[in-house]
Amino acid sequence: MSGKCEQCIVRQFNSLKALTKEELIRISDCKTSRMVKKGEVLFDEGEHINGVYCIRSGVCKVSKMSDNGRDQIVHLIKKGDLIGERSLINNEASNLKAIAVNDMEVCFIPKEEILKDLESNTSFTMEVLKNMAMSLKNADNVIVDMAQKTVKQRLALTLLYLEERFINLEEGNIDIHLSREDIANIIGTATESAIRLLSEFKKKKLIELKGKQIAVVDKKGLREIAEGF
Amino acid sequence: MSGKCEQCIVRQFNSLKALTKEELIRISDCKTSRMVKKGEVLFDEGEHINGVYCIRSGVCKVSKMSDNGRDQIVHLIKKGDLIGERSLINNEASNLKAIAVNDMEVCFIPKEEILKDLESNTSFTMEVLKNMAMSLKNADNVIVDMAQKTVKQRLALTLLYLEERFINLEEGNIDIHLSREDIANIIGTATESAIRLLSEFKKKKLIELKGKQIAVVDKKGLREIAEGF
DNA sequence: CGATTGCTTGACCCCCATCAATCCTCGTGG
DNA sequence: CCACGAGGATTGATGGGGGTCAAGCAATCG
Numbered sequence: 001m002s003g004k005c006e007q008c009i010v011r012q013f014n015s016l017k018a019l020t021k022e023e024l025i026r027i028s029d030c031k032t033s034r035m036v037k038k039g040e041v042l043f044d045e046g047e048h049i050n051g052v053y054c055i056r057s058g059v060c061k062v063s064k065m066s067d068n069g070r071d072q073i074v075h076l077i078k079k080g081d082l083i084g085e086r087s088l089i090n091n092e093a094s095n096l097k098a099i100a101v102n103d104m105e106v107c108f109i110p111k112e113e114i115l116k117d118l119e120s121n122t123s124f125t126m127e128v129l130k131n132m133a134m135s136l137k138n139a140d141n142v143i144v145d146m147a148q149k150t151v152k153q154r155l156a157l158t159l160l161y162l163e164e165r166f167i168n169l170e171e172g173n174i175d176i177h178l179s180r181e182d183i184a185n186i187i188g189t190a191t192e193s194a195i196r197l198l199s200e201f202k203k204k205k206l207i208e209l210k211g212k213q214i215a216v217v218d219k220k221g222l223r224e225i226a227e228g229f
Numbered sequence: 230m231s232g233k234c235e236q237c238i239v240r241q242f243n244s245l246k247a248l249t250k251e252e253l254i255r256i257s258d259c260k261t262s263r264m265v266k267k268g269e270v271l272f273d274e275g276e277h278i279n280g281v282y283c284i285r286s287g288v289c290k291v292s293k294m295s296d297n298g299r300d301q302i303v304h305l306i307k308k309g310d311l312i313g314e315r316s317l318i319n320n321e322a323s324n325l326k327a328i329a330v331n332d333m334e335v336c337f338i339p340k341e342e343i344l345k346d347l348e349s350n351t352s353f354t355m356e357v358l359k360n361m362a363m364s365l366k367n368a369d370n371v372i373v374d375m376a377q378k379t380v381k382q383r384l385a386l387t388l389l390y391l392e393e394r395f396i397n398l399e400e401g402n403i404d405i406h407l408s409r410e411d412i413a414n415i416i417g418t419a420t421e422s423a424i425r426l427l428s429e430f431k432k433k434k435l436i437e438l439k440g441k442q443i444a445v446v447d448k449k450g451l452r453e454i455a456e457g458f
Numbered sequence: 459c460g461a462t463t464g465c466t467t468g469a470c471c472c473c474c475a476t477c478a479a480t481c482c483t484c485g486t487g488g
Numbered sequence: 489c490c491a492c493g494a495g496g497a498t499t500g501a502t503g504g505g506g507g508t509c510a511a512g513c514a515a516t517c518g
C-alpha cells in the first residue's frame with residue numbers, strides 16, 4: 001500500500017528533503033503507512049508517539065485541552081508537514097492531540113531511524129533546526145496576537161491565515177471543513193461569538209458563506225480589521 | 230574585562246556545555262563582553278544580531294510590539310540563558326526586542342563561530358535542538374493560556390512562574406524589579422487591571438507587597454485560581 | 459422520519475479596557 | 489535640605505466586548 005520515500009513528492013516540503021538517497025531507502029523500508037479517517041485521533045495528549053508522522057494527504061488539527069475543558073487548536077497540519085519531532089527530540093510524551101479534519105494518509109517513521117539520521121546527517125539536522133526556529137518565531141507572534149488583539153481581530157487574522165494555507169484555487173473557498181466550534185477553538189473564544197462575528201463579516205462583504213464553505217472576498221478589509229482599523 | 234569561556238560557570242546552564250574544551254577556547258578568543266545598564270536595549274526589533282548572547286548576569290525582558298502599540302513580553306531571560314539562536318538559525322532579523330530589567334553582563338559570540346560548531350559538533354546541535362523543542366512546547370502552553378484563561382488566571386500563573394524562576398531564597402521575594410506595566414505586559418492586559426488584581430490577591434493573603442517587591446505567600450491558592458477554582 | 463448534532467440568534471451580565479483624578483516616590487536642582 | 493516635578497502606583501467611574509444560558513432552526517444520519 002505504501003510507496004517509496006525516494007519517490008514521494010511530499011518530502012520536498014519538509015526536512016526530509018535533506019536526506020540522501022540511501023537514507024531515504026532505509027527510512028522507506030522501516031516506515032509504516034496508515035489511513036486516518038475524518039474525526040479519528042492520530043495521537044492523543046500524554047501518548048508516546050515514538051516517531052514522526054509525515055502527512056501525505058489530508059489535514060489534521062492539533063490541539064491542547066485547557067483546564068476549563070475547552071480544546072485550543074494550536075496548529076493545522078497538512079500535506080507535506082512533519083509532526084512529532086518535538087516530542088521525539090526531548091523524549092517526552094506528546095502534550096498535544098491530533099485529530100483528522102478530513103481523511104488522511106500518513107507515514108510513520110520510527111524514532112530510532114530519525115535519531116540515527118539526526119546524529120549523522122548535519123544538513124538534515126540543520127533543516128529540522130530551521131523548521132523549529134520558524135515555528136518558534138511563529139508561536140511568539142501568536143502569543144502576542146492572543147494577548148493583545150480582540151476576538152474580532154483574531155478572527156480576521158485566522159481567516160486570512162486559512163485563506164493563505166488552504167485556498168481552493170478553482171472555487172476560491174477555504175478548502176477544509178472546520179466546524180464553527182473549530183474556528184472558535186483556533187481564535188480562543190466561544191462558538192457563539194465566532195458565529196456572530198462571521199455573520200457580521202458576511203454582512204460587510206468581507207467574506208461569503210457558501211453553504212458551509214467560507215470564501216474570503218475582501219482581504220484588504222480583513223487585514224485592516226486585524227490591525228485595528 | 231571578560232573571562233574565559235572554558236572557566237565560565239554560566240555555560241553549564243545552556244547548550245554551550247556540549248562544546249569541547251578546544252571549541253570553547255576558540256569561542257573565548259572571538260567573543261566580546263559588554264555591560265548593559267538597566268533600561269538599555271540589548272537589541273531591537275528588525276535588528277540583525279549576527280550572533281548569540283550568553284547572559285552572565287542580570288535579567289532582560291524580551292518583547293514584541295503589537296499593532297495596538299503595546300509591548301507584549303514573551304520571555305524573561307536570565308543568567309545562563311542564550312538568546313539570539315533563532316534569528317541566527319533562520320538567518321533573519323530579530324522579531325523581538327530585549328531590554329535589560331537590571332544591570333547585565335553579557336557575552337556576544339559572533340554568528341560564524343556558532344555556525345561552525347553547529348556544523349561540526351553533533352552533540353552541540355542536539356543540545357540546541359532540545360532547547361528549541363522545549364521552548365516550542367512551552368510556547369504552545371502559553372498560547373493555550375492566553376487564549377483560554379481570564380486575566381486573573383493569567384496573573385496567578387505569572388506570579389507562580391516568577392516565583393519559580395526568580396525567587397530570592399533569603400527574603401522570599403520575587404527578585405526582579407518589574408514595574409506594574411511590565412507585569413501587565415506579560416499577562417497581556419491593561420496596567421490598571423493588573424494593579425487591581427494584585428491588590429485583590431494581597432487582600433486574600435495570596436501574596437505580599439513589600440514596598441515594590443512581591444512575595445508569593447500562598448502557592449496553593451494561586452494555583453487554584455490559575456486552574457479556575 | 460424521529461433524533462442527534464451543528465448552526466444561528468436573542469437576552470443578560472460580568473469582566474476588563476479606558477479615561478480621569480489622586481497619591482506616592484524618587485531624583486534633581488535651587 | 490527642602491521644594492518641586494515627573495513618572496509610577498492606585499482607586500473610581502463608565503461603557504462595551506464577549507462569555508453564558510436558552511431557545512429555535514437547519515442539516516445529517518441511522
